[in-house]
Amino acid sequence: MSTTQHLQDFVTQVRRDILRQVHQVNSGHPGGSLGCAEYFSVLYQDVMEYSKNFDMDGKNEDLFFLSNGHISPVFYSVLSRSGFFPVEELKTFRKIDSRLQGHPTTHEGLPGIRIASGSLGQGMSVAIGAALTKKLNKDSHLIYSLHGDGELQEGQNWEAILYAGSKGVDNLIATIDYNKKQIDGATDDVLPLGNLKKKFEAFDWKVIELKAGNDIAAIKGALEEAKGLTGKKQPVVILMETEMGNGVDFMMGTHAWHGKAPNDEQLEKALSQNPETLGDY
Amino acid sequence: MKIYKNTGNIDTRSGFGAGLAELGKSNPDVVALCADLTGSLKMDEFKDNHPERFFQIGIAEANMIGIAAGMTIGGKIPFTGTFANFSTGRVYDQIRQSVAYSGKNVKICASHAGLTLGEDGATHQILEDLGLMKMLPGMTVINTCDYNQTKAATLAIAEYEGPVYLRFGRPKVANFTPEDQKFEIGKAVHLTEGNDVTIIATGHLVWEALEAAKILDEKGISAEVINIHTIKPLDETAILKSIRKTKCVVTAEEHNFLGGLGESVARTLTLNHPAPQEFVATNDTFGESGEPLMLLDKYGLNAKAITEKAEAVILRKE
Structure with missing residues (x-):
């Protein structure tokens, strides 16, 4: 178990990594990445059981699938700082000949990535598939997945949500990054998602509402609760309410930083709010 | 034959x-x-x-x-x-x-x-x-x-x-290939030897190509029929070897000529050994309801169509 101090330091460093990655190539998605820094940190530093010697099949390990692949900066930062590949490699984010593509991929052989994502709405199905194989292999480890809330507008999700609920895929813990924002604005303005809790429950899922989705202890609590609900013939979803751009004051409370990189001055300001903890790459 | x-x-x-x-x-x-x-x-x-x-x-x-x-x-x-x-x-x-x-x-x-x-x-x-x-x-x-x-x-x-x-x-x-065949991905299957025209077919049209070869044989035309079951990767070696001999080709497939086997063969020829080619394929169209054999006839995807294209492509040889 990681200490709270370690996790806080880890999150702060991940935020720096996110900001510096997108700044150095003037592209990428800082908003959603920052909003999920705590989730990824808790998951990889505290909750999941996995081997750092990456193996695609991941037998006897917990596996994670990122469906909203555009928040790759947070994924790359946490994977590298969890030992999957050298932290130095974050320098290559979105550059030519890099394993750190704009959206995560298996194609370049980056350890820690098990599926390409970016075209939205596909990760839930993939996570279900991996969960079914775990059952066939009599492997009691769990599948974790993360999805954007706006991403739920993609119809494939609902095919997958129906399947997992109807067929009782109960070794799956999906989390929705419920920041209520997407590129064009608030999800309520673009295409309202309605009552997500009721929707998932209507599809026979167990629903955990996590109101403090940027609070380390609360995330830990929700994931532990979710683990306790697995193996009971129902899939589990955590509706994790996050703040897009969390940890950088001028990026919070707006969708403006969904897919925009900070300039030099903005970077400086953002980094000053998140002093170096574990060492910059 | x-x-x-x-x-x-x-x-x-x-x-x-x-x-x-x-x-x-x-x-x-x-x-x-x-x-x-x-x-x-x-x-x-x-x-x-x-x-x-x-x-x-x-x-x-x-x-x-x-x-x-x-x-x-x-x-x-x-x-x-x-x-x-x-x-x-x-x-x-x-x-x-x-x-x-x-x-x-x-x-x-x-x-x-x-x-x-x-x-x-x-x-x-x-x-x-x-x-x-x-x-x-x-x-x-x-x-x-x-x-x-x-x-x-x-x-x-x-x-x-x-x-x-x-x-x-x-x-x-028709079921005509050996029951105990070894299927090699990417390997063409030579069905008949011939000198006048190569017929490269895939799927249901392979049998039609064999029927066409019989009709052509009666007309004194010897057709080399190749079954391309693997469209990608394409067995370019087998295709080129045959066409170097016959100097012309008909491709046959139950598919649009755009994007199908015929185009892959045409690319192979253009890069390596240009030769006249005719396409038995649908002509950038949707299908329609009907009995399968009648549809194949209407859209020109049968032995008759292959025979006609074979005779036409032979005339284009230099």
């Missing part, structure tokens, strides 16, 4: 079903997924014998492709089954990102391809699937010609690591 015997009309999809049933016994890693077309795809035997390895996904093809991609993680070999239209066009992006780009060992098995699906009409008669699939980097594309070959191909693709599109069909057609 060598004459092939039809041992009895049977559908290619039954060859898939038989192959899958055999894999069920021989390979514990094989799993099967179906989108509410178990009977049409002849997956019942696998389903009945291995219910724990059969996944009824419902009418949700996008989810099926994604689940199949996920199931490879942990060592399973998923075979998905639905109609060709719903196996490709409907789920192109899922195949592109979750299967092809992700390099997953998924076998996309597609029945009811082409016009010979018949009465259901154009909504179901995909004539673009070979093109869609062959354009995906890393995708192996196979279109088998009869029951025996489809069964052999089904067994062979389980042994091959990587994404595969296996296309077959609905109608009962």
